[in-house]
Amino acid sequence: MPELPEVEVLARHLAPLIRGKTIRDVTVRRERVLRPTSLRELGLKLTGAKFLQLRRRGKYLLFTLRVPKQKAPLRLLGHLGMTGKMYLLAADAPLPKHAAVVLGFGKTKFVFEDTRYFGRFTLDTSAVEKLGPEPLEKEFTVAVFAAALKKSSQAIKVKLLDQELVAGVGNIYASEALFRAGISPKRPARTLKLGEVKRLRQSIRAVLAEAIRCGSTVPLNFMGIGERDGLFYFGSAVGAPDFYTERLRIYDRAGKPCSKCGVVVRRIVQAARSTFYCPKCQSR
DNA sequence: CACCATGTTCCTTG
DNA sequence: CCAAGGAACATGGT
Numbered sequence: 001m002p003e004l005p006e007v008e009v010l011a012r013h014l015a016p017l018i019r020g021k022t023i024r025d026v027t028v029r030r031e032r033v034l035r036p037t038s039l040r041e042l043g044l045k046l047t048g049a050k051f052l053q054l055r056r057r058g059k060y061l062l063f064t065l066r067v068p069k070q071k072a073p074l075r076l077l078g079h080l081g082m083t084g085k086m087y088l089l090a091a092d093a094p095l096p097k098h099a100a101v102v103l104g105f106g107k108t109k110f111v112f113e114d115t116r117y118f119g120r121f122t123l124d125t126s127a128v129e130k131l132g133p134e135p136l137e138k139e140f141t142v143a144v145f146a147a148a149l150k151k152s153s154q155a156i157k158v159k160l161l162d163q164e165l166v167a168g169v170g171n172i173y174a175s176e177a178l179f180r181a182g183i184s185p186k187r188p189a190r191t192l193k194l195g196e197v198k199r200l201r202q203s204i205r206a207v208l209a210e211a212i213r214c215g216s217t218v219p220l221n222f223m224g225i226g227e228r229d230g231l232f233y234f235g236s237a238v239g240a241p242d243f244y245t246e247r248l249r250i251y252d253r254a255g256k257p258c259s260k261c262g263v264v265v266r267r268i269v270q271a272a273r274s275t276f277y278c279p280k281c282q283s284r
Numbered sequence: 285c286a287c288c289a290t291g292t293t294c295c296t297t298g
Numbered sequence: 299c300c301a302a303g304g305a306a307c308a309t310g311g312t
Contacts, residue, residue, distance in 0.1 A: 170291070172290060298301085
């Protein structure tokens with residue numbers, strides 16, 4: 001379920017549920033997700049530790065824990081990959097088929113479920129140091145963005161997926177932001193004019209902010225999940241306002257009419273990923 | 285059976 | 299060294 005907005009909403013929901021909770025036991029059912037941390041080290045360090053904080057950086061979750069008798073807090077990094085989810089269950093509730101890591105709290109348990117196991121749950125936090133600016137923060141300036149784009153001849157859509165350029169944009173919101181800005185996904189990054197760079201930056205911010213707003217207002221259930229809500233993208237949560245289902249204006253709409261001009265939306269493949277665009281609204 | 289999928293990393297090629 | 303493209307990772311949906 002994972003691009004920046006989904007991770008942000010997850011962090012906001014999860015933070016109050018785990019804050020102050022002490023980990024009594026650690027169960028790892030798929031060691032791959034710990035990479036490169038060993039099963040032994042994770043169990044050793046997490047058992048007895050208490051959750052203090054949870055924040056998001058790009059598509060990563062950063063947990064801060066307090067270890068008894070230790071001054072320095074412990075940092076834990078989570079990434080949802082393509083199919084990861086995190087939520088709490090009652091201690092006696094059955095685990096899903098693809099539960100990768102389970103942390104026992106006593107009456108409840110924290111579950112990291114990940115069908116494809118592309119996600120991570122690890123003590124190695126080095127990945128966040130390589131990330132570019134947070135798109136919704138002040139650090140994501142026109143100057144920084146424009147300078148980075150000038151250095152690249154990659155197609156702009158492909159470049160937007162580079163987490164060193166800007167952290168948190170994924171395949172869906174890259175198409176959405178370009179559609180909103182009226183820029184062709186095929187344009188080499190370095191050919192964007194300053195006005196287009198400004199528009200694109202604003203579109204990225206607007207698209208992400210709107211998605212966070214939607215996720216924050218929709219009734220999502222993170223405690224004792226029953227339904228399989230993959231969270232946002234294609235779901236239509238019960239009682240959700242109309243704009244929730246109409247939120248994606250270009251992604252996955254190949255063959256349908258463009259919402260702005262009616263021309264048929266196209267799907268192309270760039271860097272082995274699908275890109276959706278309107279050939280008229282995004283002709284250059 | 286075929287092809288598609290929200291992400292990242294590694295390998296090869298130029 | 300860099301850029302770019304593709305495959306790999308693993309499972310499930312259509």
